[in-house]
Amino acid sequence: MSSAAPEVALEISGVWKYYGDFPALRDIAFNVLPGSTLALLGRNGAGKTTLLRILAGLSKPSRGSVTIHGANVREESTRRRIGVLGHGISLYDELSAFENLRLFAKLYGIANPARRIDEMLERTDLVRVRDGLVREFSRGMRQRLAVARVFLHDPEVLLLDEPFTALDDRAIAVLQALLNDMHQRGRTIVMSTHQLREALEAATHVAMIQRGQIVYAGERRQEMVDDTGWLYRTYGEN
Amino acid sequence: MYLRQVLTIAAKDLRAELRTREAVNASLAFMLMILVLFSFAFDPGNSDVSIPAIAGGLLWIAYSFAAALALNRSFARELQNDCLDALLAAPLPASALFFGKALANFALLLAMEIVSLGAFSLLYNVKILAQIWSLLLVIALGTWAMTVMGTMFSALTVNLRLRELMLPIMMYPFLVVPLTAAITLTSDLLNGTPLGGNNILWMKVLLGFDVIFTSLAVLLVDTVLVG
Numbered sequence: 249m250s251s252a253a254p255e256v257a258l259e260i261s262g263v264w265k266y267y268g269d270f271p272a273l274r275d276i277a278f279n280v281l282p283g284s285t286l287a288l289l290g291r292n293g294a295g296k297t298t299l300l301r302i303l304a305g306l307s308k309p310s311r312g313s314v315t316i317h318g319a320n321v322r323e324e325s326t327r328r329r330i331g332v333l334g335h336g337i338s339l340y341d342e343l344s345a346f347e348n349l350r351l352f353a354k355l356y357g358i359a360n361p362a363r364r365i366d367e368m369l370e371r372t373d374l375v376r377v378r379d380g381l382v383r384e385f386s387r388g389m390r391q392r393l394a395v396a397r398v399f400l401h402d403p404e405v406l407l408l409d410e411p412f413t414a415l416d417d418r419a420i421a422v423l424q425a426l427l428n429d430m431h432q433r434g435r436t437i438v439m440s441t442h443q444l445r446e447a448l449e450a451a452t453h454v455a456m457i458q459r460g461q462i463v464y465a466g467e468r469r470q471e472m473v474d475d476t477g478w479l480y481r482t483y484g485e486n
Numbered sequence: 487m488y489l490r491q492v493l494t495i496a497a498k499d500l501r502a503e504l505r506t507r508e509a510v511n512a513s514l515a516f517m518l519m520i521l522v523l524f525s526f527a528f529d530p531g532n533s534d535v536s537i538p539a540i541a542g543g544l545l546w547i548a549y550s551f552a553a554a555l556a557l558n559r560s561f562a563r564e565l566q567n568d569c570l571d572a573l574l575a576a577p578l579p580a581s582a583l584f585f586g587k588a589l590a591n592f593a594l595l596l597a598m599e600i601v602s603l604g605a606f607s608l609l610y611n612v613k614i615l616a617q618i619w620s621l622l623l624v625i626a627l628g629t630w631a632m633t634v635m636g637t638m639f640s641a642l643t644v645n646l647r648l649r650e651l652m653l654p655i656m657m658y659p660f661l662v663v664p665l666t667a668a669i670t671l672t673s674d675l676l677n678g679t680p681l682g683g684n685n686i687l688w689m690k691v692l693l694g695f696d697v698i699f700t701s702l703a704v705l706l707v708d709t710v711l712v713g
Contacts, residue, residue: 304575308713322712328577336568342502354494355576357487381505397572 255317257282257405257436258303263312265298271460272298276312278455278465280438285431287451287468288440289479295460296440297335300409303438304332316405328356331403333411337394341383345374345393348382349400356401368396372422388416395423399430406430408439412446424450444476456483491578495586496593502563503594509556510594517552517602524548525609537610542673545606546665549599549625550632554654556595557636560587561644570644570711580708584637588703592633599625617675624675627692628668631699635660638703641710660699667692 258280265273273295280286290296301307303314305321319326339348346365353361369375372392382390391414398406406427412420427450430437441447448454448468456464456479464483471478503509524544528537564570573583603625607614614621639656643649667688674685681689 304571306571306574306712322708324577324579327575330575332571332575334568334571336571338568338572340498340502340569341566342505343498347501351494351498352572352576355491355573355578357577 255282256280257284257317258438259313259315259318260299260303261313263299263302263309263314265295265302265307265460266310273302273309274460276457276460276462278462280436280453282317282436283431283434284452285427285437285450286439286453286455287447288438288455288457289444289447290440290457291484294457296457297409298460299457300334300407300438300440304330304334304407306332306334328401329404331398331401331406333394333398333406333408335409337390337397339382339390339393339397342381344379344381345369345385346378348393349397352397352400358401364400368400371399371426372396373418387414388419391415391419392422395419395426399426404435406435406437406439408437410441411439412441412443444479445473448473448476454479456480458484488579488582491582492585492589495573495578495583496589499560499563499587499590500593503559503590509559510598513552513556513595514598514601516555517548517598518605520548520551521545521602521606521609528610537612538676538678539673541606541610541612541676542669542671544610545603545672546628546669548602548606549595549629550658550661550665552598552602553595553629553632553636554657556598557591557633557640557657558650558653560591560637560640562640562649565644574711580711581704583711584641584703584707587640588633588637591637592630595629595633596626599629612676614676616678617680620681621672621675623681624668624671624689624692627689627696628664628672630696631664631668631692632657632661634696634699634703638699638707638710641707664692664695667695 256279261277263273263276264271276299288296288299302309303321305327314321316326316330349365349368350361353365358364369378372395374389374392374396377385377389382393385393411423415423427437439447451468453466454464454468454472455462464479521544528540564573603614606612635657636653639653643652646652670688671685679685
């Protein structure tokens, strides 16, 4: 989270986003170091999802810029390096689990896709429903398949928007195991969340956003973990 | 790689459509319904009415109305489960996404139009085999024009609440020129006039429209989808 770092995974410089006249993001600027896990915190409507969508290249900033490993996020080579999990599962109900993953494996140009798909289905405990249509899946199975999709191409940078919300226990366990694995392998993770305890325990860095502005960006401190209300009391409005 | 991505998107759309048959069933039924209703209005047995002279108009009205129904689903399908976000985050150019969708739409529309052409021939007692290859060429070029405009406006209206209404309102004014060309050429062919001579200008218009608007769509689709 230091601008003096020799290399940054994500560089966010003076990002503004307007919806009409309303500034949803105001002059957001911070860096994310490679291998760090950033918890992006803030109340509902603070601008977390807007910022994550800009980081993912799904929306363009009105002003400012975002680079991932020095490259524009809309470049195809950059998008190959990122994995995005938004609010939806981003899977097709009419396709089977295997067909859904094969679609994204082809789009990401994964070598030996069948082996990688089977590996991810195994890690998410979905092998037995490999050829079942997603529309016939339970909610938990759909969520685990969504997790498998995000990790399928082994992204270097993960952008997760409230990843634990609405997940069942099994999906949470699968996601946490995959996130731990990614962190140990030096991948960069940015996740917005309302589950402060889990996020702060996993995070190496924290950014807090309030009314579209960053009010804290830095290393995670022990008092944040010991008292999850500390951050909001210290840097928040209330 | 680009072609593979285009074909991957097209195959995905076709597979999903053939499993649900949402767009195909509605559009084909609508297309046939229009042809049947017009057969009541223009009695094919009445010698005062020259069916080949109005055949082009009849066919393309049915085709273009049904196309609006089918094309509306093109990007709307991606809203379910936020699939569009995953496609936009994936490393494929927006133009590959557009071409993949356009290709799937074109294949579906063309298949429905060929089925309807057979039904039209039976209902109106019109001989279509004499100029069948030229007819299929005109139908293909006219359908590509509708597909390009419809897929583009489907992307543009995907986040609108009234997209079912907005797509035809935005699409049809742009289709006046290619539909005029396709109608004229189709009527000529069904009257027994081959391509060439007087009607070659309309063929050039149709071809030119396809080239120009396909190029424009490729240039604009990233802006339309990401802003």
